[in-house]
Amino acid sequence: MGPESKKVGHSAPPAHLSVRGIQKRFGGVHALRGVDFEVARGEVMALVGDNGAGKSTLMKVLAGAYVADEGQFFLDGANVSISNPNDAADLGIQIVYQDLSLCENLDVAANLSLGSEPVKPGWTILPRILRPLDDLEMEVKAKEAFDKLEVRTLQSVRAKVGGLSGGQRQAIAIARAVGADSTVVMLDEPTAALGVAQTRQVLEVVKRLRETNHAVVYISHNMRDIFDVADRICVLRHGGNVATYQRSETTPDEIVVAMTRGRANEVNDAA
Amino acid sequence: MQPDGRISVLDRFRTMRETRIGSFAPVLLALAAIWAWFGLALPLWDLASGQADGFRAIFLSPRNIYNLFMQSALIATLAVGITTVLLLGEIDLSAAATAGVCAALLGVMVLAGMPGWLACLIVMAIGIVMGAAQGVLVAYVGIPSFVVTLAGLLGYQGLMQKILPTGNLNVGDPFVRGFTRVLIPDIWGLALGALCIVLFAYASLQKQARRRALGLEVDPPLALWGQVLAFGTIVIAVIVTLNAYRSLPLLLVLLVGITTLLGWITTSTPFGRSLFAVGGNAESARRAGFNVNRIRVAAFGIVGLMAAIGGIFGASRFGSVSYTAFAGGSLLLEAIGAAVIGGTSLFGGRGSVWNAILGALVIGSLGNGLDLTGASAADKLMVSGAILILAVAVDALSRRDGSTGQ
Numbered sequence: 191m192g193p194e195s196k197k198v199g200h201s202a203p204p205a206h207l208s209v210r211g212i213q214k215r216f217g218g219v220h221a222l223r224g225v226d227f228e229v230a231r232g233e234v235m236a237l238v239g240d241n242g243a244g245k246s247t248l249m250k251v252l253a254g255a256y257v258a259d260e261g262q263f264f265l266d267g268a269n270v271s272i273s274n275p276n277d278a279a280d281l282g283i284q285i286v287y288q289d290l291s292l293c294e295n296l297d298v299a300a301n302l303s304l305g306s307e308p309v310k311p312g313w314t315i316l317p318r319i320l321r322p323l324d325d326l327e328m329e330v331k332a333k334e335a336f337d338k339l340e341v342r343t344l345q346s347v348r349a350k351v352g353g354l355s356g357g358q359r360q361a362i363a364i365a366r367a368v369g370a371d372s373t374v375v376m377l378d379e380p381t382a383a384l385g386v387a388q389t390r391q392v393l394e395v396v397k398r399l400r401e402t403n404h405a406v407v408y409i410s411h412n413m414r415d416i417f418d419v420a421d422r423i424c425v426l427r428h429g430g431n432v433a434t435y436q437r438s439e440t441t442p443d444e445i446v447v448a449m450t451r452g453r454a455n456e457v458n459d460a461a
Numbered sequence: 462m463q464p465d466g467r468i469s470v471l472d473r474f475r476t477m478r479e480t481r482i483g484s485f486a487p488v489l490l491a492l493a494a495i496w497a498w499f500g501l502a503l504p505l506w507d508l509a510s511g512q513a514d515g516f517r518a519i520f521l522s523p524r525n526i527y528n529l530f531m532q533s534a535l536i537a538t539l540a541v542g543i544t545t546v547l548l549l550g551e552i553d554l555s556a557a558a559t560a561g562v563c564a565a566l567l568g569v570m571v572l573a574g575m576p577g578w579l580a581c582l583i584v585m586a587i588g589i590v591m592g593a594a595q596g597v598l599v600a601y602v603g604i605p606s607f608v609v610t611l612a613g614l615l616g617y618q619g620l621m622q623k624i625l626p627t628g629n630l631n632v633g634d635p636f637v638r639g640f641t642r643v644l645i646p647d648i649w650g651l652a653l654g655a656l657c658i659v660l661f662a663y664a665s666l667q668k669q670a671r672r673r674a675l676g677l678e679v680d681p682p683l684a685l686w687g688q689v690l691a692f693g694t695i696v697i698a699v700i701v702t703l704n705a706y707r708s709l710p711l712l713l714v715l716l717v718g719i720t721t722l723l724g725w726i727t728t729s730t731p732f733g734r735s736l737f738a739v740g741g742n743a744e745s746a747r748r749a750g751f752n753v754n755r756i757r758v759a760a761f762g763i764v765g766l767m768a769a770i771g772g773i774f775g776a777s778r779f780g781s782v783s784y785t786a787f788a789g790g791s792l793l794l795e796a797i798g799a800a801v802i803g804g805t806s807l808f809g810g811r812g813s814v815w816n817a818i819l820g821a822l823v824i825g826s827l828g829n830g831l832d833l834t835g836a837s838a839a840d841k842l843m844v845s846g847a848i849l850i851l852a853v854a855v856d857a858l859s860r861r862d863g864s865t866g867q
Contacts, residue, residue, distance in 0.1 A: 293742045295810035306749075321731070322729050330675055
């Protein structure tokens with residue numbers, strides 16, 4: 191297998207979301223220097239790179255939290271633009287931030303519906319924000335979301351998030367992203383703060399996302415997790431692409447070398 | 462946290478506080494303790510030590526309970542308003558001064574011959590503007606609410622003195638005085654109470670039936686009927702006690718009505734949910750699409766409205782407007798104390814307007830009971846301070862649970 195096949199787009203499933211030539215500058219810092227990236231449905235694409243490689247910047251550009259200076263976005267081949275978080279949400283792109291963005295004082299069901307609370311029908315004389323909440327509908331939606339993801343560690347959707355474990359919280363944050371009719375789910379270091387058992391729970395949920403035909407972007411530093419869950423691995427370095435590898439055709443050592451020194455053959459060429 | 466699997470008393474206490482009824486438990490216990498002390502323990506002690514001829518239950522007499530409720534009503538009105546900003550994690554130090562300005566304006570307007578109802582409506586609108594203006598400074602200019610409302614406290618105190626140069630004004634308007642003078646006839650009071658209980662039971666059963674139909678977890682019947690029974694007992698006991706002295710005053714009906722409305726808004730509407738979300742984690746609320754700034758302004762508008770209503774109630778009860786009764790007195794600290802003693806967290810995201818009413822009763826009972834035993838103003842201040850510290854300590858202990866979860 192030649193080096194060319196390791197480039198984005200070759201021997202890969204048709205991309206659901208893809209971006210080309212993304213540039214992003216913060217003042218004098220050139221954070222992204224023409225990055226290409228793609229992810230297909232039913233696939234877990236790992237995004238790896240050393241600190242400062244541009245992983246988080248790229249993800250925030252995809253989520254609309256940052257606006258790219260240059261670059262093109264394609265969804266199922268159609269040219270789209272993402273300039274704010276609502277654009278991304280409308281296109282079905284959801285992000286699970288590392289801090290999870292959960293309200294610990296609210297219960298699980300309330301967190302899943304946060305910002306899009308269902309209200310009871312009728313009451314049209316009142317503005318929407320003052321209509322009665324349909325909290326039972328919220329619980330039903332929450333139960334459906336957890337059933338879909340096969341999360342069985344939560345005993346009650348009425349439990350306060352403040353009393354739950356890190357793995358359970360991660361599952362709630364993922365379920366919220368999935369519940370919003372999303373097709374692309376991006377996870378930022380979902381297992382960074384978790385122990386062994388809880389990491390396994392979260393990885394099960396990520397695999398379940400692949401089975402439900404979501405396009406999953408998975409940012410992590412942990413090679414073991416990546417080789418457990420990812421289908422392809424996209425390596426960034428100094429704000430540019432190094433290569434995209436098929437998991438079955440690479441090794442953790444090769445990825446680490448790519449992250450720290452760039453492509454092995456380039457190193458050889460230079461030598 | 463508990464490797465041996467045992468649950469400590471503190472943990473059990475924390476889990477209890479998480480449930481809906483359990484959040485009332487600490488303040489109800491405090492209230493029961495204060496009532497038992499002033500109503501039973503002190504009279505029994507007097508009897509045993511021979512200082513009294515017979516058992517004199519002055520504190521728990523219907524007459525005193527009536528006065529206690531009326532005294533606490535003004536504190537409760539402000540505390541209910543302050544609770545809405547505390548839910549956001551903000552504070553309002555200007556509520557009592559706002560109430561004072563509104564009461565003074567009300568007095569001046571009815572003195573000039575304006576009809577009472579119109580003056581009340583105008584004053585309520587002014588209260589909303591005074592509150593919302595501070596909300597704009599907090600939300601859009603980004604000044605901490607403590608500073609904005611401290612400035613509001615000073616400014617509105619001065620404004621009240623400007624409106625009332627003599628510091629005192631009698632209010633004789635029959636409409637305004639009517640809030641405290643009008644009594645609901647005994648039989649109608651009981652009928653109203655019965656109606657409330659039936660509605661409460663109906664709503665609970667209805668919800669239970671829907672839960673079952675949707676296949677959701679169902680509360681045990683014991684808990685359901687326990688709630689209905691507890692609610693019914695309290696309502697009937699209060700109405701019977703008030704009837705035994707005079708009757709149910711309109712003021713209390715209005716206060717309960719307003720609190721019900723605000724309680725419903727804060728717990729059962731998207732707006733109320735947004736208050737809790739912003740108080741719990743403002744950044745998540747923003748990411749979830751809530752307009753955090755507008756929510757802040759609305760919450761401060763609600764405090765302003767409740768302060769104006771408090772001003773109207775105060776003018777009605779005292780029959781006069783005085784600087785010391787509102788802006789210059791201890792009303793503000795009593796109202797904030799009532800909200801906090803009720804279990805509303807100063808850190809935001811946890812609390813309930815109903816707890817503020819109970820907290821106001823705790824503060825009111827303390828003052829009333831100490832007055833009856835002939836305690837000095839100095840004793841009252843020190844005891845109130847101790848109770849407040851106790852309440853905030855309870856809040857801080859139950860708060861620690863959430864932050865160690867991760």
